[in-house]
Amino acid sequence: MKKSYTPGKYIDISNLSWHQVVELDACSRCGECVKWCPVYVQDAKESITPRDKLRAFRKIIVAQNSLRRKLINPDSRLGRLICPKLPTEEEIKQAAEAMYECSTCRQCHFVCPSRIDTVELYEALRRALVNSGVPHIESHEPMVASSKAYDNPWVQPRSQRARWTKVAKKEKRIKDIPRIVKPPKGLAPPKPIRDE
Ligand code: SF4
Numbered sequence: 001m002k003k004s005y006t007p008g009k010y011i012d013i014s015n016l017s018w019h020q021v022v023e024l025d026a027c028s029r030c031g032e033c034v035k036w037c038p039v040y041v042q043d044a045k046e047s048i049t050p051r052d053k054l055r056a057f058r059k060i061i062v063a064q065n066s067l068r069r070k071l072i073n074p075d076s077r078l079g080r081l082i083c084p085k086l087p088t089e090e091e092i093k094q095a096a097e098a099m100y101e102c103s104t105c106r107q108c109h110f111v112c113p114s115r116i117d118t119v120e121l122y123e124a125l126r127r128a129l130v131n132s133g134v135p136h137i138e139s140h141e142p143m144v145a146s147s148k149a150y151d152n153p154w155v156q157p158r159s160q161r162a163r164w165t166k167v168a169k170k171e172k173r174i175k176d177i178p179r180i181v182k183p184p185k186g187l188a189p190p191k192p193i194r195d196e
């Protein structure tokens with residue numbers, strides 16, 4: 001059954017290894033990764049940078065697991081003063097969106113002086129969001145629907161996958177239509193999981 005996320009509920013990070021939890025805290029904010037991130041080059045938002053992805057999640061996880069929240073009633077007068085506030089639904093939504101604004105190219109890992117295994121960490125955090133019932137990101141809905149309907153994210157059957165090449169040739173964006181590699185005779189093509 002699909003889980004649903006209730007605001008204020010904890011993000012379950014039990015799928016993260018202890019090493020990944022430490023990595024969340026290992027960013028020195030040096031900014032080296034920012035110089036190399038191809039997604040940041042296209043859209044220079046701080047939330048896209050690896051350092052901000054990690055900062056946003058660290059903030060959520062620290063607030064949720066704060067010792068002060070465990071020792072002091074966060075709704076008491078003292079608690080309201082010194083306990084970190086739980087993330088709002090909007091903060092979780094923004095952190096989740098940023099986690100998907102990434103091509104998983106790993107450039108940030110290769111240049112990171114702390115050697116944070118960023119992509120493995122992002123994927124673990126994406127899994128944690130799904131496990132906690134955080135809803136799909138709006139812009140992912142067509143891909144989710146397409147995966148269910150066609151077993152691929154291109155919003156069309158596999159047989160139409162190369163259709164763009166005809167349009168590109170007509171608009172003179174490519175010289176020739178690429179040759180589609182066909183399986184050798186006698187070798188059955190992979191069986192689709194669902195009918196197209
Ligand atoms: S390169 Fe590594 S340590 Fe530096 S800001 Fe990026 S993630 Fe953090």
Ligand code: SF4
Pocket residue numbers: 036037038039040048049050101102103104105106107108109118119
């Ligand atoms: S893995 Fe993602 S965050 Fe890191 S450099 Fe590539 S696109 Fe940017």
